[in-house]
Amino acid sequence: MSRDDELKLLGTKTCPFAIRVRIALNQKGLSYEFLVEDVKNKSELLLKSNPVHKKIPVFIHNGRSICESLVILQYIDENWSGTSVPSLLPTDxxxxxxxxxxxxxxxxxxxxxxxxxxxxxxxxxxxxxxxxxxxxxxxxxxxxxxxxxxxxxxxxxxxxxxxxxxxxxxxxxxxxxxxxxxxxxxxxxxxxxxxxxxxxxxxxxxxxxxxxxxxxxxxxxxxxxxx
Amino acid sequence: MSRDDELKLLGTKTCPFAIRVRIALNQKGLSYEFLVEDVKNKSELLLKSNPVHKKIPVFIHNGRSICESLVILQYIDENWSGTSVPSLLPTDxxxxxxxxxxxxxxxxxxxxxxxxxxxxxxxxxxxxxxxxxxxxxxxxxxxxxxxxxxxxxxxxxxxxxxxxxxxxxxxxxxxxxxxxxxxxxxxxxxxxxxxxxxxxxxxxxxxxxxxxxxxxxxxxxxxxxxx
CATH class of the missing domain: 1.20.1050.10 (Glutathione S-transferase Yfyf (Class Pi); Chain A, domain 2)
Structure with a gap:
């Protein structure tokens, strides 16, 4: 992770799809800002970052949004590969x-x-x-x-x-x-x-x-x- | 592709999820046997190869089954990478x-x-x-x-x-x-x-x-x- 990398996660503490992203970020040893959403009153940032589904979680890496938790997990795995922590996905x-x-x-x-x-x-x-x-x-x-x-x-x-x-x-x-x-x-x-x-x-x-x-x-x- | 690789695809000619796998196999230049299924009377091979969903398409590579078309596409792309044809997924x-x-x-x-x-x-x-x-x-x-x-x-x-x-x-x-x-x-x-x-x-x-x-x-x- 570059010193300049800015990572944000929009989610809630109980949403399973956000929980998994937090686990993956922790496992990779990545620091991120966790922005807790009120799903009954969604933030402008959420609506702007996921205009198609307007749903959490959204992962924002240096201002670029990635949506859908399985897509986010693979992005994290591929973007921070070759580090000292094991890959999430197998190699075979x-x-x-x-x-x-x-x-x-x-x-x-x-x-x-x-x-x-x-x-x-x-x-x-x-x-x-x-x-x-x-x-x-x-x-x-x-x-x-x-x-x-x-x-x-x-x-x-x-x-x-x-x-x-x-x-x-x-x-x-x-x-x-x-x-x-x-x-x-x-x-x-x-x-x-x-x-x-x-x-x-x-x-x-x-x-x-x-x-x-x-x-x-x-x-x-x-x-x-x-x- | 090794000379011994045996590739089979279970599908139908009109199923969009099978069509995409055939396009990908063609694009990679891979030879495969296309086994046309009757979806009203599924074959024993289909039921055995996809016991969870019992649905086409199923891709069988040297006797091992892979189900779900998006999973199959990524398998084909990852298994036959570094060949002369371009990857299906971008590298970034x-x-x-x-x-x-x-x-x-x-x-x-x-x-x-x-x-x-x-x-x-x-x-x-x-x-x-x-x-x-x-x-x-x-x-x-x-x-x-x-x-x-x-x-x-x-x-x-x-x-x-x-x-x-x-x-x-x-x-x-x-x-x-x-x-x-x-x-x-x-x-x-x-x-x-x-x-x-x-x-x-x-x-x-x-x-x-x-x-x-x-x-x-x-x-x-x-x-x-x-x-």
């Missing part, structure tokens, strides 16, 4: 493809499943979304087995792209468990994921930005479910 | 981020807009989706101005990632125009895109795989709109 093209495949799965399928649990009003719809979430986690248990090569993380010995992508949903999944009463992480079904979680939340660059279940729960009650 | 990290951002926009927003025109039953819903499609194309006109640096393609002098991604929707957009009667490409609104289209469809590796409007129209009538 096939392993990179697997990481990208599962990242899209997490943000499309897993996200809509657990969000569906929170938003469901009928019991049968809720049960369906809980089952979908559990099935998604089971697939990610298999992916962890395939990607980690017996090590702690999807990225191997240190956290990588998939760890950051799934890890940013973790506190929300735990909040969904608490609010719905459903057991999403059963140790007979996802034993590796439970081990992974322990290691993941113990990493410094993760736990320094991870909100509490109570904080997320409060947000769900006051914003997401408020009419 | 910011330009790569822009290409990835717009690719996701095309597959999420633009795709759902034009598909919405085809599927709309009420006139006001159809008009709304037509307006959305036109607005999306207008944004992509701006992106072309930003990315192409005054050259023919998003990728500059030769077709790149964004050309392939948007280009694979092109024949569908022209089919939507024909079937809906709406003018999507107005020369006063998207003059650069119209120029880009002329250059794009003239490229050998593109026109050899591009279906006709009539072929796509037939598919829409017999499959997409059939009850």
């Amino acid at each position: 093209p096939y392993e990179r493809a697997m990481a990208r495949f599962w990242a899209v799965f997490i943000d499309d399928k897993l996200f809509s499943s657990w969000m569906g649990v929170l938003k469901a009003t009928a019991e049968d719809a809720k049960a369906e979304k809980i089952a979908e979430t559990i099935a998604g986690l089971k697939l990610l248990e298999g992916a962890l087995k395939d990607c980690s090569d017996g090590k702690c993380f999807y990225g191997g010995d240190s956290i990588g792209y998939l760890d950051v992508v799934l890890g940013s949903h973790l506190i929300w999944l735990r909040t969904v468990e608490k609010m719905s009463g459903a057991k999403l992480f059963d140790e007979t079904v996802v034993p590796l994921l439970l081990e992974w979680e322990k290691h993941f939340i113990a990493v410094d660059c993760v736990n320094s930005v991870m909100p509490s279940v109570e904080m997320v729960q409060e947000l769900v009650k006051t914003h997401l479910l408020a009419k | 990290p910011y330009e790569r981020a822009m290409a990835r951002f717009w690719a996701v926009f095309i597959d999420d927003k633009l795709f759902s807009s034009w598909m919405g025109v085809l599927k709309a039953t009420a006139e006001d819903a159809k008009a709304e989706k037509i307006a959305e499609t036109i607005a999306g194309l207008k944004l992509l006109e701006g992106a072309l101005k930003d990315c192409s640096d005054g050259k023919c393609f998003y990728g500059g002098d030769s077709i790149g990632y964004l050309d392939v991604v948007l280009g694979s929707h092109l024949i569908w957009l022209r089919t939507v125009e024909k079937m809906s009667g709406a003018k999507l490409f107005d020369e006063t609104v998207v003059p650069l895109l119209l120029e880009w289209e002329k250059h794009f469809i003239a490229v050998d590796c593109v026109n050899s795989v591009m279906p006709s409007v009539e072929m796509v129209q037939e598919l829409v009538k017999t499959h997409l709109l059939a009850k």
Whole structure:
């Protein structure tokens, strides 16, 4: 990082898509200004920086905006490569493809499943979304087995792209468990994921930005479910 | 490409997500076996190769499957890099981020807009989706101005990632125009895109795989709109 690099991140403390960018920036050892947005009253800077979607997170590097969290993660990885910290994405093209495949799965399928649990009003719809979430986690248990090569993380010995992508949903999944009463992480079904979680939340660059279940729960009650 | 490399692509001739992979393979000068799927009666190979989504396209390289077309494109680009053909993605990290951002926009927003025109039953819903499609194309006109640096393609002098991604929707957009009667490409609104289209469809590796409007129209009538 050049001495003149100016890095800004527009997000909120509980947004999973902003959390992952903060973890990646921390892991790369990059200093940045974190500008907390009020999503009910978006800043001029946000509207100007992401005119297409008007959504957080937005990463601004020397005045140039990058939007969409998976795009931002890859930008950070490619722009600050060859440093002393490991890359987020694996180097092997096939392993990179697997990481990208599962990242899209997490943000499309897993996200809509657990969000569906929170938003469901009928019991049968809720049960369906809980089952979908559990099935998604089971697939990610298999992916962890395939990607980690017996090590702690999807990225191997240190956290990588998939760890950051799934890890940013973790506190929300735990909040969904608490609010719905459903057991999403059963140790007979996802034993590796439970081990992974322990290691993941113990990493410094993760736990320094991870909100509490109570904080997320409060947000769900006051914003997401408020009419 | 090693003499022993075995490349297979599972897709259909009209699927935009398969068309883009074929263009990329052609552009890289790679030989592959194209296995045409019947999406109403999926092959065992497809179900086995993409157990998560059970969808085309699937690219199989020496027996290993890669799913999701944007993931496949990046795999092809990274696996067959440093050859005599240009890369699909730009080399500059910011330009790569822009290409990835717009690719996701095309597959999420633009795709759902034009598909919405085809599927709309009420006139006001159809008009709304037509307006959305036109607005999306207008944004992509701006992106072309930003990315192409005054050259023919998003990728500059030769077709790149964004050309392939948007280009694979092109024949569908022209089919939507024909079937809906709406003018999507107005020369006063998207003059650069119209120029880009002329250059794009003239490229050998593109026109050899591009279906006709009539072929796509037939598919829409017999499959997409059939009850």
